[in-house]
Amino acid sequence: xxxxxxxxxxxxxxxxxxxxxxxxxxxxxxxxxxxxxxxxxxxxxxxxxxxxxxxxxxxxxxxxxxxxxxxxxxxxxxxxxxxxxxxxxxxxxxxxxxxxxxxxxxxxxxxxxxxxxxxxxxxxxxxxxxxxxxxxxxxxxxxxxxxxxxxxxxxxxxxxxxxxxxxxxxxxxxxxxxxxxxxxxxxxxxxxxxxxxxxxxxxxxxxxxxxxxxxxxxxxxxxxxxxxxxxxxxxxxxxxxxxxxxxxxxxxxxxxxxxxxxxxxxxxxxxxxxxxxxxxxxxxxxxxxxxxxxxxxxxxxxxxxxxxxxxxxxxxxxxxxxxxxxxxxxxxxxxxxxxxxxxxxxxxxxxxxxxxxxxxxxxxxxxxxxxxxxxxxxxxxxxxxxxxxxxxxx
Amino acid sequence: xxxxxxxxxxxxxxxxxxxxxxxxxxxxxxxxxxxxxxxxxxxxxxxxxxxxxxxxxxxxxxxxxxxxxxxxxxxxxxxxxxxxxxxxxxxxxxxxxxxxxxxxxxxxxxxxxxxxxxxxxxxxxxxxxxxxxxxxxxxxxxxxxxxxxxxxxxxxxxxxxxxxxxxxxxxxxxxxxxxxxxxxxxxxxxxxxxxxxxxxxxxxxxxxxxxxxxxxxxxxxxxxxxxxxxxxxxxxxxxxxxxxxxxxxxxxxxxxxxxxxxxxxxxxxxxxxxxxxxxxxxxxxxxxxxxxxxxxxxxxxxxxxxxxxxxxxxxxxxxxxxxx
Numbered sequence: 001x002x003x004x005x006x007x008x009x010x011x012x013x014x015x016x017x018x019x020x021x022x023x024x025x026x027x028x029x030x031x032x033x034x035x036x037x038x039x040x041x042x043x044x045x046x047x048x049x050x051x052x053x054x055x056x057x058x059x060x061x062x063x064x065x066x067x068x069x070x071x072x073x074x075x076x077x078x079x080x081x082x083x084x085x086x087x088x089x090x091x092x093x094x095x096x097x098x099x100x101x102x103x104x105x106x107x108x109x110x111x112x113x114x115x116x117x118x119x120x121x122x123x124x125x126x127x128x129x130x131x132x133x134x135x136x137x138x139x140x141x142x143x144x145x146x147x148x149x150x151x152x153x154x155x156x157x158x159x160x161x162x163x164x165x166x167x168x169x170x171x172x173x174x175x176x177x178x179x180x181x182x183x184x185x186x187x188x189x190x191x192x193x194x195x196x197x198x199x200x201x202x203x204x205x206x207x208x209x210x211x212x213x214x215x216x217x218x219x220x221x222x223x224x225x226x227x228x229x230x231x232x233x234x235x236x237x238x239x240x241x242x243x244x245x246x247x248x249x250x251x252x253x254x255x256x257x258x259x260x261x262x263x264x265x266x267x268x269x270x271x272x273x274x275x276x277x278x279x280x281x282x283x284x285x286x287x288x289x290x291x292x293x294x295x296x297x298x299x300x301x302x303x304x305x306x307x308x309x310x311x312x313x314x315x316x317x318x319x320x321x322x323x324x325x326x327x328x329x330x331x332x333x334x335x336x337x338x339x340x341x342x343x344x345x346x347x348x349x350x351x352x353x354x355x356x357x358x359x360x361x362x363x364x365x366x367x368x369x370x371x372x373x374x375x376x377x378x379x380x381x382x383x384x385x386x387x388x389x390x391x392x393x394x
Numbered sequence: 395x396x397x398x399x400x401x402x403x404x405x406x407x408x409x410x411x412x413x414x415x416x417x418x419x420x421x422x423x424x425x426x427x428x429x430x431x432x433x434x435x436x437x438x439x440x441x442x443x444x445x446x447x448x449x450x451x452x453x454x455x456x457x458x459x460x461x462x463x464x465x466x467x468x469x470x471x472x473x474x475x476x477x478x479x480x481x482x483x484x485x486x487x488x489x490x491x492x493x494x495x496x497x498x499x500x501x502x503x504x505x506x507x508x509x510x511x512x513x514x515x516x517x518x519x520x521x522x523x524x525x526x527x528x529x530x531x532x533x534x535x536x537x538x539x540x541x542x543x544x545x546x547x548x549x550x551x552x553x554x555x556x557x558x559x560x561x562x563x564x565x566x567x568x569x570x571x572x573x574x575x576x577x578x579x580x581x582x583x584x585x586x587x588x589x590x591x592x593x594x595x596x597x598x599x600x601x602x603x604x605x606x607x608x609x610x611x612x613x614x615x616x617x618x619x620x621x622x623x624x625x626x627x628x629x630x631x632x633x634x635x636x637x638x639x640x641x642x643x644x645x646x647x648x649x650x651x652x653x654x655x656x657x658x659x660x661x662x663x664x665x666x667x668x669x670x671x672x673x674x675x676x677x678x679x680x681x682x683x684x685x686x687x688x689x690x691x692x693x694x695x696x697x698x699x700x701x702x703x704x705x706x707x708x709x710x711x712x713x714x715x716x717x718x
Contacts, residue, residue: 122680124649
């Protein structure tokens with residue numbers, strides 16, 4: 001620590017070091033005199049502020065020193081010898097013993113520094129503030145000495161009686177909890193690919209009338225995407241697996257079946273019914289299953305199967321949606337495919353430029369199981385499957 | 395249950411237990427034919443005779459010491475100390491004899507002794523006859539110290555103490571002797587009290603007291619209640635072994651603590667209670683615990699001064715109010 005020249009009288013600006021009473025290396029007990037100085041009022045001794053070792057004298061005897069000058073360096077006893085001592089506030093000795101007379105004119109040294117103000121709060125108030133995330137520094141206490149009391153903290157907590165507050169619907173608060181859990185627990189990243197949908201649209205035009213006749217269901221863009229996705233998932237055991245923990249041990253649960261969630265917009269939120277066993281299913285079956293799933297969601301009546309596990313979900317915001325968006329993985333699943341708005345795009349082709357009609361696929365995956373390479377390969381397979389088919393009604 | 399005074403409850407307990415066990419006997423000053431200076435032994439002499447109800451000289455060292463000897467030879471002596479202040483005269487017998495024999499013999503001897511001492515202020519008895527002596531006696535390891543504040547407790551605690559094989563000091567209070575309450579006489583269902591008792595439930599502040607401070611704390615709770623402040627009142631009951639946990643539990647609920655002690659401020663049990671509550675329930679305190687005590691000088695003889703120094707319902711309510 002630095003040993004500073006304290007203000008020894010009201011008018012003191014400088015002092016002359018008369019003599020050092022201790023030598024470097026000396027152990028000095030708190031209150032023992034270290035140095036004798038002469039001020040404009042008196043000659044007096046300055047005491048050690050603590051039990052210390054005098055390590056270095058910086059102000060030679062006979063020199064005149066300004067107020068606050070570093071006179072010497074001290075090592076507090078009990079501190080490790082090698083630890084560098086860099087106190088935030090230099091310690092100024094407080095106790096002064098006059099060595100010569102004229103005591104009447106000696107005024108006590110000014111306080112070293114104003115004490116840092118401490119926020120007064122009852123133990124209960126501190127605990128409640130911690131619990132409810134209330135910043136005690138922003139409160140004014142109503143207790144004695146402006147001590148912050150329980151009532152002050154409770155008054156600062158936003159409660160249900162806050163103006164304008166209304167609780168969420170069961171559906172909305174369920175979504176809130178689910179997306180929060182996802183963001184808090186699933187380290188996800190997102191991979192984008194543009195996929196040309198010309199072939200898919202042609203296939204849809206060709207196959208839709210037959211499927212409508214057969215099943216009574218209109219074939220949609222989503223149905224064809226679901227089939228392509230189901231094929232890619234059949235091909236990728238990695239993407240079918242789901243992350244899980246048991247007794248604190250990280251693990252994965254593999255799946256032999258292809259199960260895909262479908263994000264369905266409903267009044268006041270979204271629901272994700274699950275289409276099961278899509279591996280190898282025909283477009284007609286997929287269309288029927290998709291239609292039934294959307295009906296369950298819109299009726300607000302998901303069945304038990306809809307709450308079970310799935311590998312991926314698909315979110316398609318349709319022709320009025322954004323060009324591209326990222327979706328949040330449903331907790332318990334490994335990924336989610338967000339399908340942007342189908343639109344035309346200028347792309348380089350065969351040394352020139354061409355128009356491509358398609359969508360941007362944004363695949364978000366759980367990095368705990370899926371690395372970039374696996375995700376990219378999966379996405380590439382999907383793109384190839386969408387662009388090149390084969391599409392058939394069977 | 396019959397209603398009777400604290401004094402009559404003591405007599406009932408003594409009578410029943412002396413009938414129950416022929417090894418019991420009682421000694422004290424003027425407790426024989428005159429029935430005790432505070433009439434706490436009325437009728438015993440007539441019922442049990444001079445051999446079991448023995449008048450003693452004014453020599454506490456002698457008859458308290460005799461109780462130790464009697465206990466070591468198979469009797470279950472009860473001693474009445476007319477004024478608790480004179481426990482000091484017999485202090486060595488109690489501290490170095492009665493409290494230690496069972497421990498120093500490795501448990502081989504039993505000392506089933508009950509010492510009843512009548513103390514407390516408010517009756518103009520002056521400095522030497524108005525002390526409660528709680529702090530002197532609670533610091534003696536080996537002794538159980540209990541403080542009944544109501545007739546029912548005076549009766550039940552005394553019976554449990556007489557049946558206990560360890561030395562028990564019962565501090566009674568002369569300001570309580572004429573208070574009335576229902577007493578379940580004739581009961582065999584007695585057990586040694588294990589700690590504080592909640593007499594009144596409340597949610598804003600916990601008030602703890604012993605002996606005559608208990609009715610004053612209850613009166614303070616009435617005053618506070620009129621202002622919408624809900625006070626929980628707890629009778630400490632057992633000074634040793636001291637069990638503060640129920641008080642800490644109460645403070646977890648009320649967050650504020652007032653301890654009322656009819657003793658000088660320094661060296662009393664209120665400091666122990668506050669320290670233990672802080673250890674157990676620090677994070678539940680919303681204000682610094684407050685002790686309402688006598689000042690640090692002897693109890694004055696002047697009626698005006700004596701009334702002023704004793705904690706009153708008003709001064710207790712003022713202390714509680716200041717915390718909220």
